Amino acid sequence: MAENESLLSKRRTFIKQTLAASLGSVFLTLPSHARSKVLANGLTIYFPESVDYELLNTPFNSDLSFAPVAIAACKNEADVIAAVLYAREKQLKPSIKSGGHSFIGASFSGGLIIDVSQMKQKIYRAKADTFYAGPGLKLAEVYDYLLPNGRLLPSGSCGGVGLSGLTLGGGYGFFARQHGLTCDHLKSVRMVTAEGKVITSEESPELLWACKGGGNGHFGVITAMKFSTIKAPPIFTTQKFRMYNLTAKRAAKLMKVWFKVASQLPNTMFSAFILNGKTLTMLISSTYSSKGSAFQKAATALLKAGTKTRGVYSKPTVRAVKTYSGRPNPLPFRNMCAGFYNGFSDVKKIAEKICAVTIQNPGILFQINTLGGAISTIDDNSSAYAHRKYGYLGELQAYWQSDRQKRRLMSSVDEIRKLLKDVPDHYANYPDPDLKEPAKAYYGDSLERLKELKTKLDPDDFFEQMQGLT
Ligand SMILES: Cc1cc2nc3c(=O)[nH]c(=O)nc-3n(C[C@H](O)[C@H](O)[C@H](O)COP(=O)(O)OP(=O)(O)OC[C@H]3O[C@@H](n4cnc5c(N)ncnc54)[C@H](O)[C@@H]3O)c2cc1C
Structure with a gap:
């Protein structure tokens, strides 16, 4: 534990120095021994052997292991756009990772992992009963935030599961028979496409349909979700x-x-x-x-x-x-x-x-x-x-x-x-x-419609998903 902490503090100092040095440059290329790179917008890309690479390259299923070329640790939507463009420039196929709980490690790849697990924004607006959620939130964080407000987003029970991965595939749990799946409460999404553009489900209602149970890693990176909630049972x-x-x-x-x-x-x-x-x-x-x-x-x-x-x-x-x-x-x-x-x-x-x-x-x-x-x-x-x-x-x-x-x-x-x-x-x-x-x-019957959307949004099959829409 002590050793880990000292590594983390070294890492912090290292990143501060590189950030300071990056002012004025488009891409900062670090010396060959460096294990991370800070892009112009501040996004850090981690490479093998850096502490953060190891920390982020950890599927919940520890029987699996992956060796991505790099991991982009995104903190906001601008970072996600930068990560997509970086993957294009370096010709790396990106996968999209949130809570990392996929049984088969579907969010990991050999190319670039676009990691959104730090995007944990959360706001509940009681008047409109609207919960704005970042894609990096975990279920425990959602329960901990909403329940003291007397509200609940029906979802799964395991606290470490990522809200975005769960919602994009459906999402069921103790409350689903009474209130529906997690995805049934999804009202809109924002997504960064394979071209690095932001689209919303207001512009593309088909995207919202797809993200309710058919959206895991196929179409682009979901950067924000809006949900309705229910009154929590006491x-x-x-x-x-x-x-x-x-x-x-x-x-x-x-x-x-x-x-x-x-x-x-x-x-x-x-x-x-x-x-x-x-x-x-x-x-x-x-x-x-x-x-x-x-x-x-x-x-x-x-x-x-x-x-x-x-x-x-x-x-x-x-x-x-x-x-x-x-x-x-x-x-x-x-x-x-x-x-x-x-x-x-x-x-x-x-x-x-x-x-x-x-x-x-x-x-x-x-x-x-x-x-x-x-x-x-x-x-x-x-x-x-x-x-x-x-x-x-x-x-x-x-x-x-x-x-x-x-x-x-x-x-x-x-x-x-x-x-x-x-x-x-x-x-x-x-x-x-x-x-x-x-x-x-x-x-099932949604497959053809999902494939059509895939062709429209990601015609070159840029995003890596082990069990894609083929
Ligand atoms: C211990 C455990 C308990 C579970 N309990 C339940 C349960 O109670 N109910 C239930 O329904 N399911 C449950 N699951 C299954 C869970 O819903 C899936 O594993 C889910 O996909 C995990 O999401 P994640 O974000 O943690 O995983 P990740 O591995 O990060 O992602 C899973 C998939 O979603 C994609 N994805 C994630 N975030 C985004 C994003 N922002 N944009 C686009 N694609 C994205 C990834 O590319 C990947 O294909 C459980 C799984 C585990 C391991």
Whole structure:
């Protein structure tokens, strides 16, 4: 820690000196030993071996590593324009990075990473109920800012996830069944194009449509977003129901029970089925207290199935969201979408086999979350998000402690993926590197329209996105 601090302070002095020296020059070219370059407008570009390059070249999934030629640490829109022009001049393909949480590292590349993670502007205007957000904000920062104002932007639970990456792919969480996806609250965007020009969604309504679920890294760099918010519920209630030492048969039976319970929940409630090795956790949550009849009915059904609970947790929402904020630091994992489902019938034939592989391989988690509710009632044409009809979303996760365990888990992941081969639709924000036609699976009926916009805004495919619109 002490060593890190001294490196950072050296870095600060170094940058101050180079900034001072840059006055009057268009591009400051540093001596060959230098590891950063300050452009005329003040944008710093970092190169390998500089402290900032290493700090910024850190995917949340630490199993991944990338070696970009350079990283542009943007602090404002002018920096983003300068970064795009720099990439053009140096013939580097740029990728766009915010929170760095993409499962597959889609925001990283071998060329220039345009990093917007420091663009954390935030203003809430109560009169117009408008939240202006910079693209570098993380979910925890959004909750921390809005909740004390009594407002909420429905989004995901993990605090470190970037707001722009989440919104551009959809964005769901505890509040989505009641209020829709994060992207459903997006009202306008500003974007720097492949030509280094700024366009707004007021000029191009098609851009706003695309940024609601189909905009991750494809069209240009989103530099500002405007959202509407909702009145925050004063309390948030959760209860977990657990069962241990499960067999595959029992786990599959409980999955069927869970689907039934979940299908009867009101929109104010969310639920998740999480099989982690031999342990099953079923979570229910509500934006009201546990006293309501729907909460009681769900709890009774899950207890009747033989689960155990430690009780109900009802907390002020501002505190409750922190409980589910997740870990802040990178870790190695292999997560991917396990597909959208209409109900148990979509997984009935493979449920027991999926549970068997999960149970036999500690480190594998098979999770299903509720969607539906308000997500399904919002007009299909309002956004590029193509999977509103589905009530459930599956997620496959693998976490390991050693290379040996990783190898074993990877073959189990492949086994489960084979079982899921007929599941057609997947979530863009849970990318899977091995999908045969990822763009079709993520964007469904919106794909052709997204491709048309791509041709219009980025005809030369300047921006690098590992799972582009091809
Ligand atoms: C621990 C964890 C928890 C998660 N929880 C949830 C959840 O509860 N709900 C949910 O819906 N999803 C969840 N996700 C998935 C998450 O929504 C995606 O990983 C999301 O894309 C991450 O955004 P980011 O900005 O952090 O990532 P990044 O890796 O920085 O970006 C992801 C993608 O968005 C693009 N992008 C980012 N910013 C911009 C921009 N300003 N302009 C243009 N393109 C941009 C990138 O190019 C890349 O393609 C979770 C992921 C993790 C790892």
